[in-house]
Amino acid sequence: YRKCGHQTSLGVILDLGYISYGATDPSLSDRVTFPYFYRTVQSDEGEYIALCKLLKYFGWNWIGILRSDDYSGYRDHQLLIKHLSREGICVAFTISQWENLRIGELKKKINKFYSASVIIICGDVGTSTLKLSKPELYELRGKTFIFLSKWLNQVDVLSYFVSKLLHGSLLFMQKRRNDQFVPRFKEFSDSYKPSNYPEDNLLENIWLWKFCCLSKDKIKNEYHEFLFRFLDNCSGKEKLTDLPAYLVPYHSASLMNAVEIMSVALTHMQNSLPKQTSQYKHMYNYQLHRYLRNVSYTSDGSPALSFTEKRDFIYEYEIVNPQLGSNKTWTWNTVGNYVPWAQRLTLTQEKIRWKTPNNKLPISWCSERCVPGYRKVTRPGIYMCCYDCVWCPEGEISNTTDSENCIQCPKMEWPNKKKTKCIPKTVDYLSYTHILSAFFSATSALFFLASLLILGVFITYRDSPIVRANNRSLSFLLLVSIKLSFLSVFLFLGRPVDITCMLRNVTFGITFSIAVSSLLAKTIMVCVAFKATKPGSSWRKWLGVKLSNSVVLFCSSIQIIICMTWLAISPPFQELDIHTSPGTIIIHDVAVEVTVSGLVTGRPNVPSNKRHLGISCNAHSEKAV
Structure with missing residues (x-):
C-alpha cells in the first residue's frame, strides 16, 4: 500500500496498486498513464460540474476568478473556464496572485466589473495561498467566495484574512461516511504518540507545533522558541484526537476508506492465490490491481462502494455555508447537496447566511434580468452574458425570466398588454350597442x-x-x-x-x-x-x-x-x-x-x-x- 498526498506529482508510476485519499488532479484519471492508480476521492472535474449547477441555480452568470500562481492554478482555471462556457457563464475578471497589482489598479479592475459579486478560487492550497493575505486583496472581502472541497485540508492553518473570505461563503464537501469515528480508530489514534513511536519524526513535529512540546532536536526547539517564544515538557497525555481538525469528516474518512479497501483487496487476493515467488512479482501486482478494481466495500450498513471506470469513488457533494464564531471556531452549516449520478441539486436557501446586508441573495449578473414580456439580445462584444432586454415583437410573448426567444401566440389569441400570456382575441362586428x-x-x-x-x-x-x-x-x-x-x-x-x-x-x-x-x-x-x-x-x-x-x-x-x-x-x-x-x-x-x-x-x-x-x-x- 502506498498513499499519494493531495495533488502530488506522481512522476513515473510503477506497476503497483496505488490508492490516494486526497489527490484530485483530473489527469490522474488517464488509464494509459496511470493504469494502477486509485483514489477514494473524486476528480476536480466532477466538482466543477456541481459548481456550474450551483451557479445556474442562483442565476449567477457573471463571476470572477482568483487563482494561485502555480501550475495547479493554471490547470484549474482552464478546466473551470471550459465548464463555465458550456453553461453560458462568463468570467468578468481573473486575478492571479503573481500579478503585482497596486491597490488603485485593483480597485479600478474590480469597479469595472462591480456587478461580479461572486468569486471562485482556483488552485491548490499551498505556500502560494499565503499571498492571499496581502493588503491589496482586502478589496475583495465583501465578495461572496466559492471554495472547493480541497480547501478543507488546510482550513485550520489558513490565515485570518482567508478565514474572513471563507466566512459566509459557500464550500463544497464530498459527503463522507458517518461511522469514521469508530472506537477502534479512536483507540488507535490515542495510542499513536511519540512516546510509543520515538522514531517517527512526523509525530515529533506534530507534537512540537500543535502541543508546543520540546523535541529531541535542539535546532527545532530554538527555531520554535524564536517564533513563538515558549516550549514546555509535555505530560504525555496529549493525543491526536485532541487536535480540533483531526476528527473532521474529510480526510479521516477518505483515508480509512483507502486503508480498508486495500485491506479487503489484499485479503481476497491472498485467499484466492497461492504464495508466489519473486519471479511472479509482476503477475502478483497485476492480480492486486484486478482485486482492487473489482472490490465492493461497505461499512455498517451503508451503500456498497466500488471504483468507477476512472478508478475513483463517487460521493454526493454537500454544500456548506461556513460561519466563523467569535471564539474562532467554525460552524459548518449544510445547506444543500448535489447528487452526481442523478445530476440533482437541492438547496435550502433559508439556511444560508450571506455577507450581504439584510442577508439578501448576492447578485452577480452582467445585465439586469429580462422580465417576462422581454427577450434577451446579446450586446456586440466577447461576453455572451451581457445583453439588452427588448420588447417582444407583435403577436409574441415570453413567460419566463431571461427568455432568449419569444413565443408566437396561436392564430385565435393575442398577447396581453404585458406580453406575458396569450389571451383570446377581441371579436369585432357591428353590434347593436355600437x-x-x-x-x-x-x-x-x-x-x-x-x-x-x-x-x-x-x-x-x-x-x-x-x-x-x-x-x-x-x-x-x-x-x-x-x-x-x-x-x-x-x-x-x-x-x-x-x-x-x-x-x-x-x-x-x-x-x-x-x-x-x-x-x-x-x-x-x-x-x-x-x-x-x-x-x-x-x-x-x-x-x-x-x-x-x-x-x-x-x-x-x-x-x-x-x-x-x-x-x-x-x-x-x-x-x-x-x-x-x-x-x-x-x-x-x-x-x-x-x-x-x-x-x-x-x-x-x-x-x-x-x-x-x-x-x-x-x-x-x-x-x-
Missing part, C-alpha cells in the same frame, strides 16, 4: 314609421279619387316593399352567422327591386295614360292593371332568379378575419362569386386578385365603415 348601429337603427325605424304612416293614410283614403288615380295597388306594393327595405337594415346588424349572411343581400335585393319595379310600372302607366289621351290612339288597349302587374312581376322575377341562382351555386358565408386588425377577429360575410354578388346588390364588379370578396355590409369598425 353607435353606428344605433344611428342606423334609429334612421331605419324613422323611415319605416314614415312609410307606415303614409300606408295608413293610403288605406284610409283608398276609395278617394286621388288614391285611385295614383294606381292604388301599385302604391300599396311600393310602400310595403319600401318598409321591408328599411327593416332589412337590421339583418346587417349584430353578429353575422351563415343564415344572416345569406338573407342580408337577398332580402334587400328582392324588396328593393320590387320597390323600383313598382316605380317603373307607375312611370310607364303615366306615359301610357298621356299617350292614350289622343283620339284614336292605340295606347288605350294598354291601360289597366295588367301592364303594371306584368312590369313588376317581370322585373322582380329577374332579381329573384339571380338571388336563387346565387344561393344555389355559391351562397355567402361568415369568415373570421384575423389579419386586418392585429389583436382583433373581424367577423364578416364573404361572397365567392363576385359577378353574381354585383348583380344582386347592383354594385359594379371591381377586379381583384383576391379569391374572396368581403361584402362590406357589417361595418365592423369606424374605419371599415
Whole structure:
C-alpha cells in the first residue's frame, strides 16, 4: 500500500496498486498513464460540474476568478473556464496572485466589473495561498467566495484574512461516511504518540507545533522558541484526537476508506492465490490491481462502494455555508447537496447566511434580468452574458425570466398588454350597442314609421279619387316593399352567422327591386295614360292593371332568379378575419362569386386578385365603415 498526498506529482508510476485519499488532479484519471492508480476521492472535474449547477441555480452568470500562481492554478482555471462556457457563464475578471497589482489598479479592475459579486478560487492550497493575505486583496472581502472541497485540508492553518473570505461563503464537501469515528480508530489514534513511536519524526513535529512540546532536536526547539517564544515538557497525555481538525469528516474518512479497501483487496487476493515467488512479482501486482478494481466495500450498513471506470469513488457533494464564531471556531452549516449520478441539486436557501446586508441573495449578473414580456439580445462584444432586454415583437410573448426567444401566440389569441400570456382575441362586428348601429337603427325605424304612416293614410283614403288615380295597388306594393327595405337594415346588424349572411343581400335585393319595379310600372302607366289621351290612339288597349302587374312581376322575377341562382351555386358565408386588425377577429360575410354578388346588390364588379370578396355590409369598425 502506498498513499499519494493531495495533488502530488506522481512522476513515473510503477506497476503497483496505488490508492490516494486526497489527490484530485483530473489527469490522474488517464488509464494509459496511470493504469494502477486509485483514489477514494473524486476528480476536480466532477466538482466543477456541481459548481456550474450551483451557479445556474442562483442565476449567477457573471463571476470572477482568483487563482494561485502555480501550475495547479493554471490547470484549474482552464478546466473551470471550459465548464463555465458550456453553461453560458462568463468570467468578468481573473486575478492571479503573481500579478503585482497596486491597490488603485485593483480597485479600478474590480469597479469595472462591480456587478461580479461572486468569486471562485482556483488552485491548490499551498505556500502560494499565503499571498492571499496581502493588503491589496482586502478589496475583495465583501465578495461572496466559492471554495472547493480541497480547501478543507488546510482550513485550520489558513490565515485570518482567508478565514474572513471563507466566512459566509459557500464550500463544497464530498459527503463522507458517518461511522469514521469508530472506537477502534479512536483507540488507535490515542495510542499513536511519540512516546510509543520515538522514531517517527512526523509525530515529533506534530507534537512540537500543535502541543508546543520540546523535541529531541535542539535546532527545532530554538527555531520554535524564536517564533513563538515558549516550549514546555509535555505530560504525555496529549493525543491526536485532541487536535480540533483531526476528527473532521474529510480526510479521516477518505483515508480509512483507502486503508480498508486495500485491506479487503489484499485479503481476497491472498485467499484466492497461492504464495508466489519473486519471479511472479509482476503477475502478483497485476492480480492486486484486478482485486482492487473489482472490490465492493461497505461499512455498517451503508451503500456498497466500488471504483468507477476512472478508478475513483463517487460521493454526493454537500454544500456548506461556513460561519466563523467569535471564539474562532467554525460552524459548518449544510445547506444543500448535489447528487452526481442523478445530476440533482437541492438547496435550502433559508439556511444560508450571506455577507450581504439584510442577508439578501448576492447578485452577480452582467445585465439586469429580462422580465417576462422581454427577450434577451446579446450586446456586440466577447461576453455572451451581457445583453439588452427588448420588447417582444407583435403577436409574441415570453413567460419566463431571461427568455432568449419569444413565443408566437396561436392564430385565435393575442398577447396581453404585458406580453406575458396569450389571451383570446377581441371579436369585432357591428353590434347593436355600437353607435353606428344605433344611428342606423334609429334612421331605419324613422323611415319605416314614415312609410307606415303614409300606408295608413293610403288605406284610409283608398276609395278617394286621388288614391285611385295614383294606381292604388301599385302604391300599396311600393310602400310595403319600401318598409321591408328599411327593416332589412337590421339583418346587417349584430353578429353575422351563415343564415344572416345569406338573407342580408337577398332580402334587400328582392324588396328593393320590387320597390323600383313598382316605380317603373307607375312611370310607364303615366306615359301610357298621356299617350292614350289622343283620339284614336292605340295606347288605350294598354291601360289597366295588367301592364303594371306584368312590369313588376317581370322585373322582380329577374332579381329573384339571380338571388336563387346565387344561393344555389355559391351562397355567402361568415369568415373570421384575423389579419386586418392585429389583436382583433373581424367577423364578416364573404361572397365567392363576385359577378353574381354585383348583380344582386347592383354594385359594379371591381377586379381583384383576391379569391374572396368581403361584402362590406357589417361595418365592423369606424374605419371599415
